[in-house]
Amino acid sequence: MEKIESFLSIVENYKAVFLDSYGVLKNFRGLIEGVQETLDFIQDRGIEFRILTNDASRSQEQQSESFTRLGLQGIPPEKIVTSGMMAKQYLQLKIKGGKVAYLGTANAAHYIMQANLESVAIADLDKHDLDDIKAMVFLDDEGFDWNYDINKTVNLIRKKNMPIIVANSDNLYPVAKNDVSIATGAIAKLVESIINKKFIHFGKPDTQMFNFAFDDLNSNGRAFNKEEILMVGDTLHTDILGGNKFGVKTVLVLSGNTTPGEVEMNIRSSGIIPDYICESIVG
Template sequence: MISSRIDSFRSVAKNFKVVFLDSYGVLKNHKGLIDGVAETISFLRGEGIVFRVLTNDASRSQEQQVEVFDRLGLKDLDVEEVITSGMLAKQFLSHKIKDGKIAYLGTENSADYILQSGLKHIAVRDIDLENIEDISAFVFLDDEGFDWNYDIDTTVNFLRRKTVPVIVANSDKYYPVNKNDVSVATGGIAKLCESMLSKKFIHFGKPDTQMFNYAYEHINRDKQQYDKDDILMVGDTLSTDILGGNKFGLKTMLVLSGNTRSDNAELWINSSGIIPDYICDSILK
């Protein structure tokens, strides 16, 4: 299988009934909304193409995601058009964890959103390792909102002492902060802890199938209108967007406007074995 290098996203997109779009690196970057994205969304609407934004950002609710896009200049995005890993983690916690406290690593904002299960939650910095009997789950939320040295040490020591369900609300290992550099994301911290503890956590977000299942069922909630052959998954990261789309049986497009750059795309594809169906510079034309 060889990827097709194309000049126009729109020429491919119009052959599909549905487009799943990653957020960071496809619609926006460290500078804000990528120029031309609003026009592309208008094109999809005008062609009658259903779209969903699938993001591993667990720090904001769907409503907050829409508000951010509105401030950046992408207007009239509907709440139901955004699907986040945070909302899936929230659903899991509300159904599975019925008593005790939920400990979390991340910001209070994301904790207030995701941990609305009726249970109390406690930040890692407030954990007393000598008094952990009432903690019944642990959640990796954000890469911000905590002391990287003290709180990650506390996380590791807590998980060494007590076996509880551990949820990773954002599977991204890193994210771009400028054209050349990246920063460690929540998934990277969780992977480090998994390796140290020889444990497996429960991951939400791409490339795991829960998000794709949810999005697929959501677009077919009224009746079975769309098959997997009708859907194009567009993302900037091979290990999350493209791998997840491939595993779910969708056609995939790698764009070079985020994590993957034009000068290393072929190398990364060859070394990873993760092959998109299409490669395009961006979704802007």
């Protein structure tokens, strides 16, 4: 078994910490007990933090409000970086006019389409009138009929040569102690394999979110080096791989997607090695 260490004894040696949301601050039960004390510990020592989440279904403000409803204080919107923000930024820069088709919920679409573009759900798309469709976005794993709308998505992408954006790269997420649900990234990868095309993926492990958070840290008059930053997550293939690629130290916690019983096997089989392993960020 890999060595399990105390998170608080690790984090106090860094000047900034990037925290994943699901599996680190909260899980299927709600807020992880003791997380508020850890966040207070981080802030009391002047350690900067950012929340990096692959949840593209809610804005920074909505994410912050969600933490508050769970009982976690001290996470303002500006401390949160979402994969949806990266997708929205891409749409603002690259798509000029027209409509964007999406697979997901109307709430997620409203947030992403603040890029001043008109959105249309795949379910409402007229397959005989596609001239104004300029991009397609995979947003969420709910809000649509999995059989009918995924088939419709496949046919849209086959007919239209346009940017295909994946706003959440996660393959799955826990919904109970021993159960998971398929996430947006897995749906997108299924469609990619069917039509043999590569889409534009946002979120961890890709570097856009890390670059954004790093630049944000260094925009407030302080200067941070990557050696002074710690990335904390519960998933090897997103959080830890992303942190490793970006060049910061990484902590794998066992309070979410990775459990104590599988951690050693997962590290060996994936070749993705965290710098530290902790039970959680509590203690």
